[in-house]
Amino acid sequence: MLLAAISFLCYPSISCDAKGKVKAKHVILIGLDGWGSYSFSQADMPNVKKLMNEGAYTLxxxxxxxxxxxxxxxxxxxxxxxxxxGYTEWGSKTPELPSRVLNQHGIFPTIFQLLRDDQPKAEIGCIYEWGGIKYVIDTLSVNYHEQAPDYQKFPKALTEMATTYIKEKQPTLFAICYDNPDHVGHGAGHDTPEYYTKLKELDVYIGQIIQAAKDAGMEKETIFIVTADHGGIKKGHGGKTMQEMETPFIISGKNIKSGICFDDISMMQYDIASTIATIFSLDQPQAWIGRSMKSVFK
Structure with missing residues (x-):
């Protein structure tokens, strides 16, 4: 009878110990397009480096x-x-190869869709400067997605959109995708004074996003991730050099270990989605190959 009672109590939520607890209520992911790890030691980025020192990171x-x-x-x-x-190119809008599986929206499963399925009422958003982002996020799984105005004319627009959304909606999962320093890398070049000036500017924006989370009263329940899609060399990218391929991954906040460098652990781009899935205690699809960076969690 005791076992039956325990089973009855656990069954309605399918949680008890069957489904782990979430690590944090909120995740804010900030992506800097074209930010190579090679630049990190020279970059004047105090807000990012504070997250690094208070959290865990790999370069x-x-x-x-x-x-x-x-x-x-x-x-x-x-x-x-x-x-x-199946997305194989710089500007892929649809898969060049057939996706191995498709979700209910006709796109390969994304972290946004996994969270939506698990938390139907969650506030999920993604904003971006480069329009190509909207083709790979599964827009039907998010509450809010929008491209910022021309960032060359309005460089602060994306940050203003981000801080407003955070304060108004306290999103569960929010991705903020900057198109720089990639644009400067293609113009003035990577590893140039102009490139480092842009990184310094972006760090100010990241500080404002962190402050918005504080103002919204959600900072202590938030995990911040700062990362990039790729790096660069000279005025381009797409090749096989470490300057192009190695990018930072910094994670800090609720239930994240402090002052941990895990350069000794292999991390790939697709491991980010798996790590976020762990934060929200989501089961990843069989077609995913990502591995969660579980060593960063308390």
């Missing part, structure tokens, strides 16, 4: 090939590489 996360945008943003959100999700 050895590798992009998938080719080391360019759409294929890597897709991998970041889809928990798999191009061989499986």
């Amino acid at each position: 050895k996360k590798r992009s998938v090939l080719p080391s360019s945008s759409a294929v890597n943003w897709a991998s970041m959100f889809m928990g798999a590489g191009p061989e499986i999700h």
Whole structure:
């Protein structure tokens, strides 16, 4: 009778110990397009480095090939590489290869869809400067997605959109995708004074996003992730150099260990989705190949 009573109590939520507890109520992912790990030691980024020191990080996360945008943003959100999700090029809008599986929205499963299925009432958002992002996030799974105005004319627009959304909606999962420093990398070049000036500017924006979470009263229940799709070399990317392929992954906040460098652990682009799935205690699809960076959690 005692066992029956315990079973009855556990059954309605399917949780008790069957489904683990979430690590944090909120995740804010900030992606800087074209931010190579090679730049980190020289970059004047106090807000980012504070997150690094208070949390966990690696500078050895590798992009998938080719080391360019759409294929890597897709991998970041889809928990798999191009061989499986099918997005293979810089500007992929639809898969060049048939996706191995499709979800109910006709797209390869994304972290946004996994969270939506698990938490139907969750507030989920994604905003971006580069329009290619909207093709790889599964827009039917998010409450809010929007492209910022021309960031060359309105460089602060995306940050203003982000801080407003955070304060008004306290999102459960929110991805903020900047198109820089990639644009500067293509213009002035990677590893140039202009490139480092842009990183310094982006760090200010990241500080404002963190402050917005504080103002919204959600900072202590939030995990922040700062990362990139790829790096670059000279005025381009897409090749097989470490300058193009190695990007930072910094994770800090609720239930994250402090001052941990895990460069000794192999991390790939698609491991980001799996790590977020662990935060929300989500079961990842069989088609995903990502591995959660479980060592970063308390």
